[in-house]
Amino acid sequence: MPDLRFPSIDGLRAFEAAARLGTFEKAAEELAVTASAVGKRIVAVEELLGTPLFQRGPRLTLTPAGKEYLTHVRAALGLLAAAPQHRRGARRVQRLRVSTPPTFARHILVPELPAFTQAHPAVELEVVLSIPFLDAAGAEADVQVQVRHGDAAAVGGTVLMPDVVLPMAAPSLLSRLPPLRTPTDLARAPLLRTPLEPWAPWFEAAGLPWAEPDQGPRLLDLGLTLEAALGGQGVALARPSLARTWLENGTLVPLFDVQATPAHQYHVLPHATGGAAAAFAQWLQRSCERIARDALEQLAARRAG
Template identity: 60%
Template sequence: MPVRPDVRFPSIEGLRAFEAAARLGTFERAADELSVTASAVSKRVAAVEELVGALLFSRSGKTLVPTPAGREYLEQVRAALGLLAAMPLHRRAVQRMTRLRVCAPPTFARQILVPALDGFVAEHPDVELEIVLSVPYLDAASADVDVEIRHGGPQHHGGDVLIRDVLLPMAAPALLAQTGPLTRPADLQRLRLLRTPLEPWTQWFAAAGLDWPEPARGARLVDLGLLLEAAVCGQGVALGRPSLARQWLRSGALVALFDVAPPSRTHYFLAPQPASLSETARDVRAAFENWLRAVCAGVEREAAELVSGAP
């Protein structure tokens, strides 16, 4: 809502002086609370009175008593100051924090980053992390971020690979119970193969010795998390990354098929960012990136253990 041009606002210092004087009863007590002189409090209150065109206090000796106009104005001032005080950015503790804005693909954020985030927060309580999601399948840098995790070919961007994945077909046990045992890769022709442009099947087909074209039917899911969710729901077989499917592989909601697991040609990686940060912020970014590398190394080990018993 635009502010009318004829509206004049008192200073925040004036409103705080008025509120403190009304609450504490004297300019001297208000001055002690605000760490200024009593004369300064008196002048600030006088400036507010001049602006609003009304006396706000009746003075009886040193004691200040709000006038009827002052009592009415006090309620409005307290409400306004309360709204301003409730804003986190106005608090000194928040202002002293170092902010770090991290952008990541949705599935990486949900399956890898966020579950481990408590560890970084506990080690760095003075860092305010803001996690934002990138748009899958768009090869464009995100604006105004300090750390960016991307999915694709790091060799084209000078990126630092976080996880080296393999690709495995995965399916829900209920779906496999309906179709019968799968003893060789060619048995996949009996099942629906879920599709995503982020993880084409042709690489896995070649590794399995199958001269098959890319599946051409069914919905295309432009998100690796949605692909795995569809597989969990029994809608077909997903070509998935064990690092992202850990929770479903652990619970048995998904089963890895066959022992053909070619390395993925694309990776999650740290994209290089401009150095336009303060020295403190650069140190925080380096600490976060090192922490994330350690998290991803653990995820990679866990994923390898989960699929080591795949048929």
């Protein structure tokens, strides 16, 4: 529409402030400009509209046209003010995208997040889920947590926590099985399978010359494996750090004292050397080390009791 003309935002703000506060001087104080500047901005709006908006005097009085126009101006400014991009505070927020496997997110990261957000109120976290087995990480993440095989220095990143694995089962399963007193008794128990937690490291630690289990469902997620164990479907090779809540309330029971280092560890991948990404990675590593340590102490206390 070639004949459509708009006043400046500064002019509209000056008009609304002067109408609300009653004088150019008060409007100028609120807008951090001079009273002369407020007057000039309002005059520019009046010239554009072709009609006066105020009756000048010791206190400004809106003309009938001014009253009608003020309704539209306030609605327009309200819509603009509602856009978060226009708020100065929003521009100071640093957004940080974190990519993490689902089980780690649910059982490690999310319960710990209040501590990070309280310490870093200017960082807005966005947590996205990755799929470890398919190696599908969250796109363009600032910090990535992945389950990786091998030495941290060789594959990149930093190990987050010194995890161990050991067999765990639900009491409902144990009540249906012959007593599991020694590791060899697992030959009579259904073993849950997942490529993310192979049994080979634990079999070796227990002195069992066994191959990987080849029967039963193959679950491609550590959380699903724990859920299957909770449902009494089989014995899971699990990490105390992920299962600590269920170990504490007795819905999962550790079967033997034998522990092993898992084939895969949680790594935090390379991130920026400074800023929110580095602060988050350092905080996450400290939190994970504490969680793993507390989980092992919980196991030790359980055995001692």
